Amino acid sequence: MAEEEMRKHLVLAKPFSLEDEKDSEHTASSVIRKILSLFKTVRPGSDLTNFQLPPQLNLPRSQLQCYGEMVYSFGGQDLLGECSRRDLPIERFKSVVTWNISTLRPLVFGMSPYNSVLGETHHVSNGHINVMAEQVVHHPPVSALHATHEQENIDVTWCQYFTPKFRGTYVDVEVKGKRVMKLLNRKETYEMDQPRLIMRFLPAPGAHWAGKVKIKCPETDLEAELHLISDSFIERFRGNNNRSLKGKILESSSGHQLYNIYGHWDRTVMAKNLKTGEVEVIYNAKENITGLKPPTVKNLQEVMESESTMVWSEVSEGILKKDWERAREAKILVEEKQREALKQREASGESWVPKHFSVVKKGKDWDCSPLQPTVPRAPLIITEVEGEIINRVQDSKTLC
Secondary structure: OOHHHHHOOOOOOOOOOHHHHHOHHHOHHHHHHHHHHHHOOOOOOOOOOOOOOOHHHEEEEEHHHHHHHHHHOOOOOOHHHHHHHOOOHHHHHHHHHHHHHHOOOOOOOOOEEEOOOOOOEEEEEEOOEEEEEEEEEOOOOEEEEEEEEOOOOEEEEEEEEEEEEEOOOEEEEEEEOOEEEEEOOOOEEEEEOOOEEEEEOOOOOEEEEEEEEEEEEOOOOEEEEEEEOOOOHHHHHOOOOOOEEEEEEEEOOOOOEEEEEEEEOOOEEEEEEOOOOOEEEEEEHHHHOOOOOOOEEOOHHHOOOOEHHHHOHHHHHHHHOOOHHHHHHHHHHHHHHHHHHHHHHHHHOOOOOOOOEEEEEEOOEEEEEEOOOOOOOOOEEOOOOOOOOOOOOOOOOOOO
């Protein structure tokens, strides 16, 4: 295949939405059947050192793309922009809480995105929001994300890496790293924790978010604590349903509580004003994470060779067409290319330098900072800004 033809081969898969959970292929029982069928090919005592997850258990997107989708993929209003549009500090803080909740997305038990390769990037725009993500470290896998809102002058930076631990009946994945949002017009900074990921096998298989998330803004003296309820037997006994959320907004200095937060992040979340007793719906999942669409190609020539949807295009196409042998071979080629690049760097004594972020290791922790103050408009877009003309490239390949 000629180089020009290679450049034109993109596979842009539809993000996983709430309504997709009803798909029979994504049910826990269906995934368990896939896992059991794969065990037939593994004999007792087999060496699993180089065992690779087969494409039957892969979602047609990389982990880096999943991170990007949390920010640029939404079906409703621009919740990120709302964070700066509000006049009162408490209203802006509630909007930041709402946006944080909106980044929670459904998980598919037993199905995993591709492990992003070193140097892989994902660059997408949606309206005034521009997002750039890059895989900056391979071992351990560290991903960096930078998003800017052109109209409201908002800056978002994530640095994410995770530590999975087997707990017998479930796997507890601690997602580490910091999320920082800066409302530059307001001169406010918001720091946010990240929830844990739980993959439970017994008594009922499932995948969900859990743990505490803290959001803090020193300039306004406000903070929030959100508790994502785990889907355990004890919590069910207490009457807490899967994906329920409880929390509060308070003044940092005095500890005075202003709001109670409660609801389900896959349905609606409410905020109760403890002074007035007024209750308002601050988040509606149906309006924001249903009907999600893949990006379209605005300018094919500007798509980088490191773009996630290009790196994994052959694998994703094989998965979407259920051509498992093609997907498996394509996945092996991507992984072999990365190993060969590593060998060449080691032989020449070169160190990998990320293109869009500076990366610092502090003990066991990592910190990432964008090299540029803003993210430029992307060649892949969800919706255009007002007055922008989209020239869809007919010879690119888009699969939904």
